[in-house]
Amino acid sequence: MLSPVKLWRNQKKVGEMLGRTGKIISWTTVRVPPADFSDQAPYPVALVELDGGGRITAQLVDWEDQNLKTGQKVANVVRRIIKPNTEGVIPYGIKVKPI
């Protein structure tokens, strides 16, 4: 995941998704996370129906309890995905936040 070349290739996709809006159609709260996400848990992950078509599975950020509902409007934002080790490249990607 932290290969600089892979991150560089992935940036193009991130750019295309940025700023798009949509609404939550389903979600969960991950309480037992993968190893690299241990410092963030628990956190919600939402499945979002994007305006203009398509869907995305993304972590929900800047949320409050009232935002965890079907139909909640969200926007794609760029965020740090995980903390790399001290010499690693910082991976950025798409997360969603309530609007």
Add this chain to the structure above:
Amino acid sequence: MNVSIIGAANTKFGELWDVSPRALAREVVFGALKDAGIEVRQIQALFVGNMLSGMLGGQEHLGAFFAEELGFTNAAAFKIEGACASGGLAIHTAVNGILSGQYETVAVLGVEKMTDHKPEDVATALMGAGSSQERAAGCTFPGLYAILARMHMQEFGTTEEDMAAVAVKNHYHASLNPNAQFHRPITIEAVLKSHKVADPLKLLDCSPISDGASALVLSVRRQASGVKIVASSVATDTLGLDQRASLTELQATKEAALRAYKQAGIEAKDIDVAEAHDCFTIAEILALEDLGFYIKGSAARAIQAGEVTLGKAKKLVVNSSGGLKGCGHPIGATGVKQVVELVAQLRGTAGARQVAGARMGLAHNVGGSGATAVVHILKR
């Protein structure tokens, strides 16, 4: 389809800290050979179903690895990987090897060693079966099935109690299976009170992390008491949930089932005993609908009413082994174990969990959140 299952064996499933993958393979493959009454030298090819040996154990090249251990030195040997459907895919590949005329008698080994590693590392490795966006979202497999569960709840009014009933049934069945990881029946209340893993899924909605192995010997030769494979089909869908046409069904399961029923020349109602892929409780509900046993939205209530429970079912019994939930889920072994269970049921040797008079069995093995589905139909 002229493929017979002439040998079948399982190890105990569970937290087997004192047993190595090599020892699991020896026990189960030599068990299946003994059951078949044949010698090592008669095996022409070995098909190994496994997912995580590289990511967790640092060992790839499993075909040669296990061929060496088993003394299959001149046999062809392969590793087949398709996430949690690796075992089912290994059987499918072995069947094709026989149908092609290349081999007459082959062994299938499903094996996984998971409990040597930290749960976070296992969760990370399992997410290798998902999409890159799902990994970047920090999602887990319980998380992906939780998203599917909430869709099903919203669409059909499925409840957390409905899902809990799947775990209760499968733990009851597991309590009758000496090789199962869990032998303790549980209650709906215990499931609902277990701690949350990925809301709305709780610990007892989830299949466990397990070690174990299962093996089959397939052959063009028939046995008097033999069980035949009458259908073997595979279908695929997108890796990630966000690319799917529907989120209340697994399209790959529907497609694989349709092809299998057509190959076998039967309908869903002809099945007496089924092993359905219940990695999470919601998955069994989805499976019973997508396999055509129940119409969409009606399987949960049927399971809760005991319609597919041993001793209560009028016909079809689902997951007599205890399923992934109760018997355990060593990833690569699971799809093979399902078929080993059906062989016992169709031979009439399943003991306390025997489905009386079972003649037709179906095994349903899913990889990822539904990107791969494998269906086998067996007939006595």
